[in-house]
Amino acid sequence: MSWEVVIGIEIHVQLRTERKLFCANRVAFGDAPNTHVCPVCLGLPGALPTLNPEAVRLALRTALAVECTVHERSVWARKNYFYPDLPKGYQITQFEEPLATDGRVVFDVDGAERSVRIRRIHMEEDAGKLVHDRFPGVSAVDLNRAGTPLVEIVTEPDLRSPAQTRAFLAALKQILEYVDVSDCNMEEGSLRADANVSLRPSGSETLGTKTEIKNVNSFSGIERALEIEIERQRGVLEAGGSIDQQTLLWDDHRGAVRPMRSKEESHDYRYFPDPDLPTLRITPDTVARARSALPELPRARRARFVTEHGLSEYDAGVLTQTAATAGYFEAVAGGIADAKTAANWVMGPVLALMNERKEDATGFAVGAPRLVALLTLLREGVVSDGAAKKVLGLLATEDADPREIVEREGLVQVRDTGQLDAWVAEVMEANPDEVQRYRDGETRILGFLMGRVMAASRGKADPRQVNELLRSALES
Amino acid sequence: MTRSVTTRIRESEAGPEGLNAFITVVEESDVPTDLPDGPLQGVPVAVKDNIATLGLPTTCGSRLLEHYRSPFEATAVRKLREAGAVIVGKTNLDEFAMGSSTENSAFGPARNPHDRTRVTGGSSGGSAAAVAAGYVPMALGSETGGSVRQPAAFCGVAGLKPTYGRVSRYGLVAFASSMDQIGTFGRTVADAARLLEVIAGHDPLDATSIDRPAPDLTGALDRGVDGLVVGVPSEYLPDSLDPGIRERVDRALARLEREGAELREVSLPHSRFAIPTYYVIAPAEASSNLSRFDGVRYGVRTEGDDIGDMVEATRTHGFGTEVQRRIMLGTYALSAGYYEQYYGRAQRARGRIVQDFRDVFGTGVDALFTPTTPTTAFPLGEWLDDPVQMYLSDVFTVTANLAGIPGMSVPIGTLEGLPVGGQILAPWWREETAVAIGSVLESTLTEEVR
Amino acid sequence: MSVKREEVLRIAKLARLRLDEDELERMTGDLNSILEHVDALGSLEGDGEIAGTAFEEGPSTRDEEASDGERGLDPSVVAPAWRDGFYLVPPPPGVHAEGDGS
């Protein structure tokens, strides 16, 4: 029988704040252990949390970027469990009354448009790190990360395949980067996704028993983990067995999932409102201001590029991949008032050069104004297309004006007819036989003569003009 | 002068007659000489040992924190130092402030200066005893459910519990965060009031401390009670009340009337839910607040084979019976399947208790007067094995903690040689009303206690 | 209603407390006598508002200017077990901690 796959996702996003969620320590990755800690994030007796407004701003931005309803009051709750990387013995999070609910993310997967509903978004603090590879026989605790602000984004079970899931996550990551709330670095753990997956007979409305896959740190990893788990479930179900609800850990090295040991699994979190923190209140006009401060989001920008700049869906997609690239393109297109040329250059030589130099549009050595200047020279015919590409390379290595480089490198095209006539005459004199063969009707020979003239000009002659002058000279 | 105080305390505490009021007494050589020129310059003050102090242990009366020295200081203590006060030591308490007798201390029970075979009350028993014994004129305590007012009553001193949010909780080791509040003891109402004036005020490090102008308490001392409406809630004078205590309360009320107050019988119908409500909410919050004591980052660790064993062993050996009892109770009340039946109901009952006070104070009542406790100081050991009886000695005090209103206990006489306390409850942020009433009663009733 | 021993054991596990036989007996008795008292809450009719806690009037977020940055603090001064900047703990059950201390 055929099965329908049902997938829901929980994403933890580390907010790009300067300080921790409930204390004044800096958020820092990779520093010496336990150097960004204080009484609050160490959970010392008597210490109390205070809420970082910057984290609230970024969380609000996140919620609006995925079209959530932001609630005027949301309530901090304690999630109680014991683990050495959790200093207070509870995590401060939001439970019954989260920051925001009912959003959606629209994205494309192999040509088709899909939409995933966002069930809720809440804020919470991150835990520290418990490492087992530091000392023999003992584990080690580093609490630098403890108290780092996170938002947890929970979707409805609207995804139907591992590929879709991957595409959704890519779309979500792109949105988060556009609104600039997180650096979305999966290796550093600033973006972490857990997946719930279950199977049900095609056509059935009731959900099957789900398992949860945790600990995946790449999009490809999630896709693979889901494929493997789906096959496992299919096998069990088709053998007439049943799935038991459990949490599975993804092992990236072995490329396999293993069940969490029951010890690692938690039973009863005893959530209750945190009496140390007042209700979080966000006024409607704070929400309004945050909404109007949102930048244009990827899909909207892509659509506009198609209608406003007359680009193909594909080109628009490439150029809106990141907000920086899109901004760079629009600056260039505006500067030369020619979107097509701007698109060809940005997607072609410019992106190629960026990759080669491992730069992105933000830090690209050739800023939009200098590229605009270069493309203007090209349009005016001052430089040839080939010369312009050569100049682009040079612009990346030195902070000079395109025109200077063109002149210094002697890349200006010669278009003075007197000089061109002289070269043409010189070549015709030097090659009487070829001239005769042309006049006898062997017009293919024109290319050879063109080449001689260009050679005589050491490549500087404007080929279009040479072609005209040579032809008229031969035919007179 | 202050230099000799710590020595005097050491000597008195050392003898067989020692009250065991202190867990730590400052070395005389450690007493600072150049004190800031503030309202308490040179005044010796004792601090309850669940309030973080730099340079002194902060044990919370627990084995688990026997050697713990806080690397940071409570805001209230910082303010004390800035006011020029001399911190002479850390006082004995029920472990983590959980108790009503100061018998649940890992360092032995405190004894009542009026009768050393009896309890001081608790949990701030050490601070109450230190003031009653004349070691210090004033001391800091803390309240979650009557822990300042009840020992103040048992020891015959003034005890003032401010409005929730009046004093920063930063550095007060949490028991039940929604009720915890630092309070003050004084030999006189004036001393308790002066001390509160110094520690009151908004603190950016405590999100529950409220930004309100500090009250003029010393100004209220001579206000008198003329024209004040004093409510007498019938629920706090049950027929079962000890007639001796009833008689002292009536005498105090008569005195207030003679001084120009208008007495009015009022009702706080949901007060009967106070103890059940308190004994769900306080343990629930405590079970979470005490989860941080896992032996990983501080405290006395008991080793174990794996992390689970270590944490379990540390907590089992580190916590005393009453603390374990309350952690169990609170964990149960929050656990899956019981949350609504216990915590949910208790939150609603708390809402009703708050509403009772809103209603009464909304009808022009300026303050309420009740007995502080249903009995005088009971003998050591009497109720150690009967938690419920022990809890009931807070029956008149916990409503103020549940509602967050200020309350004060002042001596209103003695019964068979033991102090009797009268309780004044005032509306939110109206500590000065309690102080005004308290100082009138003190000036006319307390001779026999001292 | 009354709490059974098994229940008390489950709660003790959650709370990371170890109870021997007599303690379990005693704890079960204590909890039941307290809960018997607490069950009075059952007679409270109607919903009624959840306690509006005193600090409802406080601001939601801190004043960043008022926060004093990284209060320098050496965690090792109170740490039960500490090496090279880390707190040391026994490994979780089944986990085999390795490493050369470098």
Ligand SMILES: [Mg+2]
């Ligand atoms: Mg989470």
Ligand SMILES: [Zn+2]
């Ligand atoms: Zn911190």
